[in-house]
Amino acid sequence: MQKGHTIKSVDPGSIADELGLEPGDRLLSIDGHELEDIFDYEYYIENESIMVVVAKKNGEEWELDIENDYQDLGLTFENGLMSDYKSCHNKCVFCFIDQMPKGMRETLYFKDDDSRLSFLQGNYVTLTNMKDKDIERIIKFKLAPINISVQTTNPELRCKMLHNRFAGEALKKIDRLYEAGTPMNGQVVMCKNLNDGDELDRTIRDLTKYIPCMESVSVVPVGLSKYRDGLYPLEPITAEDAAKTIDIIEKWQKKVYAEHGIHFIHASDEFYILAGRELPEEERYDGYIQLENGVGMIRLLTTEVHEALDELEGDEEEEELSIATGKLAAVYLAGFLEEIKKKFPNRKVHLYPIRNDFFGEMITVAGLITGQDLIAQLKDKPLGSRLLLPECMFRSGEEVFLDDITRQEVENALQVPVNIVKSSGQDFVNAVLHASEESGASYEAYELKEISYE
Numbered sequence: 001m002q003k004g005h006t007i008k009s010v011d012p013g014s015i016a017d018e019l020g021l022e023p024g025d026r027l028l029s030i031d032g033h034e035l036e037d038i039f040d041y042e043y044y045i046e047n048e049s050i051m052v053v054v055a056k057k058n059g060e061e062w063e064l065d066i067e068n069d070y071q072d073l074g075l076t077f078e079n080g081l082m083s084d085y086k087s088c089h090n091k092c093v094f095c096f097i098d099q100m101p102k103g104m105r106e107t108l109y110f111k112d113d114d115s116r117l118s119f120l121q122g123n124y125v126t127l128t129n130m131k132d133k134d135i136e137r138i139i140k141f142k143l144a145p146i147n148i149s150v151q152t153t154n155p156e157l158r159c160k161m162l163h164n165r166f167a168g169e170a171l172k173k174i175d176r177l178y179e180a181g182t183p184m185n186g187q188v189v190m191c192k193n194l195n196d197g198d199e200l201d202r203t204i205r206d207l208t209k210y211i212p213c214m215e216s217v218s219v220v221p222v223g224l225s226k227y228r229d230g231l232y233p234l235e236p237i238t239a240e241d242a243a244k245t246i247d248i249i250e251k252w253q254k255k256v257y258a259e260h261g262i263h264f265i266h267a268s269d270e271f272y273i274l275a276g277r278e279l280p281e282e283e284r285y286d287g288y289i290q291l292e293n294g295v296g297m298i299r300l301l302t303t304e305v306h307e308a309l310d311e312l313e314g315d316e317e318e319e320e321l322s323i324a325t326g327k328l329a330a331v332y333l334a335g336f337l338e339e340i341k342k343k344f345p346n347r348k349v350h351l352y353p354i355r356n357d358f359f360g361e362m363i364t365v366a367g368l369i370t371g372q373d374l375i376a377q378l379k380d381k382p383l384g385s386r387l388l389l390p391e392c393m394f395r396s397g398e399e400v401f402l403d404d405i406t407r408q409e410v411e412n413a414l415q416v417p418v419n420i421v422k423s424s425g426q427d428f429v430n431a432v433l434h435a436s437e438e439s440g441a442s443y444e445a446y447e448l449k450e451i452s453y454e
């Protein structure tokens with residue numbers, strides 16, 4: 001393998017451009033340091049004066065002394081991470097990738113557990129494949145926050161849940177990060193009869209000792225698809241389980257708030273929906289710090305829909321249209337549509353909660369709805385002049401569903417234009433009221449997560 005990092009593009013007018021660097025050249029070192037990944041690169045280009053070694057496409061090797069006033073050379077590399085992704089060393093009992101049917105696109109089966117993606121994309125990592133030197137790099141580079149899949153603070157139970165005999169030991173890395181003052185967030189995927197009840201209580205208690213470095217912890221219910229043959233026998237979370245979980249979490253919220261002024265531990269929206277409980281008030285989400293884990297999405301969306309509607313004068317325009325979403329939060333969308341109807345009485349909107357036949361009925365979030373389920377369940381339904389679908393149903397940045405069916409194919413099969421709706425309440429209201437707009441975004445789309453905007 002060739003040494004160095006291949007340059008993909010050079011920003012016009014940048015230092016690299018002025019020096020004659022081109023796509024295809026390879027960056028070998030900065031100030032004598034070979035670069036492990038993008039974090040090394042960003043760390044070493046911080047110096048105002050650097051010596052860069054580049055292998056040119058023609059085989060020459062250039063040594064360049066650079067006055068780097070902007071701490072930016074203007075380079076992009078072929079591999080965005082400047083390194084291969086680290087895969088996980090676990091076989092978690094709740095892993096959703098193990099519960100996917102065969103034959104989906106290959107990239108969906110990649111099990112990453114790469115701390116660098118935690119900083120770049122917000123991914124959660126188990127710390128099990130990190131060496132002490134990786135932790136020291138995080139501390140040295142002041143990378144933050146690191147998002148940690150904790151699951152439990154009981155070492156034996158963690159080994160069992162992650163099916164990794166080093167998973168308990170790996171918890172000690174949280175201590176080191178805490179000592180160094182590294183900001184962290186935690187996540188617990190709650191599995192019935194494993195890390196629920198007293199174990200959850202213990203986990204929360206143990207994690208509170210990392211406040212304020214640990215800023216928040218979310219608890220999300222395990223997602224169970226119909227493809228669990230040969231896997232650990234997990235049971236679905238019932239309404240009663242959800243209610244007990246909320247009670248534990250809310251008990252800790254009160255205690256932690258009194259001592260630290262933050263709520264710290266958060267149940268995902270799904271628990272409240274499962275338990276049939278009122279969602280927490282806005283203040284309890286601590287600035288929606290765990291929004292990407294499905295914590296507070298519906299509360300935020302409700303607030304945004306009301307704010308958007310308050311700004312609008314009603315009208316009498318007529319339109320018939322349709323919306324499809326997952327079953328989980330369809331009831332909330334129905335409520336928003338009722339609100340819209342008060343000001344816009346002649347909009348007739350069909351709301352279709354889609355049953356997840358692809359992964360199984362226990363999966364109820366919009367982000368895991370496939371094109372084939374949409375087509376099968378909507379093909380004989382009145383859809384009106386257009387069909388609205390949430391952005392989270394699509395692969396990030398593309399118009400492709402999880403099963404590789406495209407938006408165009410759905411449009412052709414259902415004979416209706418599809419509008420993709422981004423995730424804020426404003427986007428939702430705009431999409432319902434204005435046929436031509438595909439409104440601006442507030443949050444990222446989520447791919448293959450048990451979370452959706454809905």
Ligand code: SF4
Nearest residue numbers: 088090091092095111
């Ligand atoms: S849940 Fe994550 S860490 Fe666990 S096996 Fe799956 S990919 Fe690996």
